[in-house]
Amino acid sequence: MEYILEAKSITKKFPGVTANDNVNLNVRSGEILGLIGENGAGKSTLLKVLNGIYPYGSYTGTLVLDGKEIKPENTRDAMAEGIGYVPQETNVLKNFNVAENIYMSDLRLNRLKPADKRSKSAFVNFSVLYKTTEAFLKDNRINLDPKADVRKLSIGQQQMLMIARALATNPKVLILDEPTTSLSSGDVRRLFEVVRELRKKGVGIIFVTHKLSEILELTDRVTILRDGKNISTFEREQYDSGRIIADMIGREIKNMYPRRESKIGGEVLRVENLTVDHPYIADTNLIENVSFAVHEGEVVGLAGLVGAGRSEVCMSVYGLTPAKSGKIFIRGKEIKISKTSDAVKQKIGMISEDRKRFGLNFVWDIKHNIAISNLDTLVKGPFVSSQEMQKKVTPYYDKLRIKAPSLNTKVTTLSGGNQQKVVIARSLNTLPELIILDEPTKGIDVGSKNEIYQLINDLASQNVAVIMISSELPELMAMCDRFVVMAEGRVAGELTKSEATEAKIMEKSVVSFKTGRQEANNG
Numbered sequence: 125m126e127y128i129l130e131a132k133s134i135t136k137k138f139p140g141v142t143a144n145d146n147v148n149l150n151v152r153s154g155e156i157l158g159l160i161g162e163n164g165a166g167k168s169t170l171l172k173v174l175n176g177i178y179p180y181g182s183y184t185g186t187l188v189l190d191g192k193e194i195k196p197e198n199t200r201d202a203m204a205e206g207i208g209y210v211p212q213e214t215n216v217l218k219n220f221n222v223a224e225n226i227y228m229s230d231l232r233l234n235r236l237k238p239a240d241k242r243s244k245s246a247f248v249n250f251s252v253l254y255k256t257t258e259a260f261l262k263d264n265r266i267n268l269d270p271k272a273d274v275r276k277l278s279i280g281q282q283q284m285l286m287i288a289r290a291l292a293t294n295p296k297v298l299i300l301d302e303p304t305t306s307l308s309s310g311d312v313r314r315l316f317e318v319v320r321e322l323r324k325k326g327v328g329i330i331f332v333t334h335k336l337s338e339i340l341e342l343t344d345r346v347t348i349l350r351d352g353k354n355i356s357t358f359e360r361e362q363y364d365s366g367r368i369i370a371d372m373i374g375r376e377i378k379n380m381y382p383r384r385e386s387k388i389g390g391e392v393l394r395v396e397n398l399t400v401d402h403p404y405i406a407d408t409n410l411i412e413n414v415s416f417a418v419h420e421g422e423v424v425g426l427a428g429l430v431g432a433g434r435s436e437v438c439m440s441v442y443g444l445t446p447a448k449s450g451k452i453f454i455r456g457k458e459i460k461i462s463k464t465s466d467a468v469k470q471k472i473g474m475i476s477e478d479r480k481r482f483g484l485n486f487v488w489d490i491k492h493n494i495a496i497s498n499l500d501t502l503v504k505g506p507f508v509s510s511q512e513m514q515k516k517v518t519p520y521y522d523k524l525r526i527k528a529p530s531l532n533t534k535v536t537t538l539s540g541g542n543q544q545k546v547v548i549a550r551s552l553n554t555l556p557e558l559i560i561l562d563e564p565t566k567g568i569d570v571g572s573k574n575e576i577y578q579l580i581n582d583l584a585s586q587n588v589a590v591i592m593i594s595s596e597l598p599e600l601m602a603m604c605d606r607f608v609v610m611a612e613g614r615v616a617g618e619l620t621k622s623e624a625t626e627a628k629i630m631e632k633s634v635v636s637f638k639t640g641r642q643e644a645n646n647g
């Protein structure tokens with residue numbers, strides 16, 4: 125039999141949406157299959173069918189594993205059949221440590237009990253648990269401490285933990301839904317190693333990503349979905365990135381990074397010697413003496429490795445984390461920002477990287493989530509005009525190509541990328557004079573990335589000052605007029621657009637202030 129797992133003619137409907145329309149997907153043992161498609165194309169839905177989150181009977185079509193039809197009713201069934209799954213959004217169990225998270229399911233815990241107590245008691249032998257976990261993590265080259273408190277793990281580490289948890293079931297097929305969105309480049313390298321190792325062992329891997337470079341580098345075959353339907357599947361020898369993009373979005377992108385005529389005006393923001401305390405480590409500064417400025421119509425890139433303190437600087441300017449010392453000036457006037465409402469009053473907007481924490485109200489629809497950021501303009505007497513709201517919000521909805529049945533759709537039902545677009549729309553709707561974009565294209569498909577670049581250019585040409593953080597260096601290079609490179613919580617240097625090269629930015633990013641040397645840092 126050619127395939128370890130086959131999904132045949134899967135159709136999965138939600139009210140108003142056919143998320144999967146007769147979709148076929150298959151993966152061989154020892155193969156890495158890429159799955160790619162626009163935000164809302166139906167990727168995560170299909171994976172949830174394979175994984176039993178959507179139980180047998182809630183869709184039509186058949187699943188065949190190892191030549192035999194399976195009918196998973198829940199995730200445990202799918203796991204028992206040998207399907208491992210890492211969801212798009214991490215959901216680690218916050219009250220348990222790393223080892224407990226990995227061996228949480230009773231299915232797995234059972235193996236750690238003394239032989240005569242299996243399936244009979246809740247007793248777990250902790251010394252065995254830690255030993256097993258340590259050996260397992262080492263085997264899979266995953267760098268986590270079995271006893272670590274998961275609340276202190278970075279998003280990237282949590283992602284690695286989710287992967288470890290799936291691997292611990294010894295899956296025949298491993299499903300990874302956008303595993304690299306929150307990983308540092310070093311973690312991506314390590315993840316690729318882990319995945320290649322699994323391929324060698326004969327595991328079939330399904331790998332979802334919006335990064336074409338990852339498809340080209342890692343996968344053996346790629347399947348493309350659009351609007352819930354199969355469009356094409358290519359073997360590695362046939363890969364052609366133009367063709368893959370065209371199949372994905374149904375059009376060609378002429379100009380991935382649209383040009384902007386920069387007209388840089390007066391200073392909007394100046395940060396002087398900003399210093400922020402480390403939240404966990406006493407007598408340590410997370411951010412130390414950071415100074416930089418941003419002008420009207422200027423896009424300034426905060427560059428640096430994950431952990432360099434870029435997001436923390438922005439969070440402080442936006443009033444999310446208090447500064448210990450330093451000054452902030454808006455148009456030359458010193459102001460105090462100790463909470464977000466102070467920043468909003470100064471017409472500062474921010475799109476945060478962590479949309480779960482600072483993002484959406486999940487019980488509201490799209491319209492209200494966007495409009496809430498600027499309700500004053502919609503108030504007519506004692507009422508908020510629904511019609512006005514619709515009118516205000518529609519341009520963002522259209523421009524960002526938010527995929528949903530209507531503006532009245534609840535944001536919980538949106539795909540990950542489309543939720544991100546709502547967050548962006550909400551920030552733009554405040555009509556900020558300074559906007560902070562922390563990883564604005566994370567989880568966004570290439571077609572919509574292109575639209576977001578255009579929106580950033582539009583903002584700049586309307587004299588908005590822009591601060592941008594991105595872990596995709598080519599994107600940052602293309603969009604910014606100037607770069608402030610950070611390392612270890614400090615500014616390691618500034619570069620103008622004409623001076624900047626990827627190599628120069630990287631060189632500054634790895635400066636070590638502690639040793640006074642430049643150090644190789646694998647991020």
Ligand SMILES: Nc1ncnc2c1ncn2[C@@H]1O[C@H](COP(=O)(O)OP(=O)(O)OP(=O)(O)O)[C@@H](O)[C@H]1O
Nearest residue numbers: 138143163164165166167168169537538539540541
């Ligand atoms: N629980 C749900 N209720 C209603 N509609 C849903 C639900 N889950 C998904 N959808 C809709 O199904 C479609 C496919 O969503 P899905 O999450 O599979 O997309 P995706 O390809 O994973 O996108 P992304 O790249 O943004 O993660 C979308 O239009 C989405 O709004």
Ligand SMILES: [Mg+2]
Nearest residue numbers: 168212539540
């Ligand atoms: Mg998805």
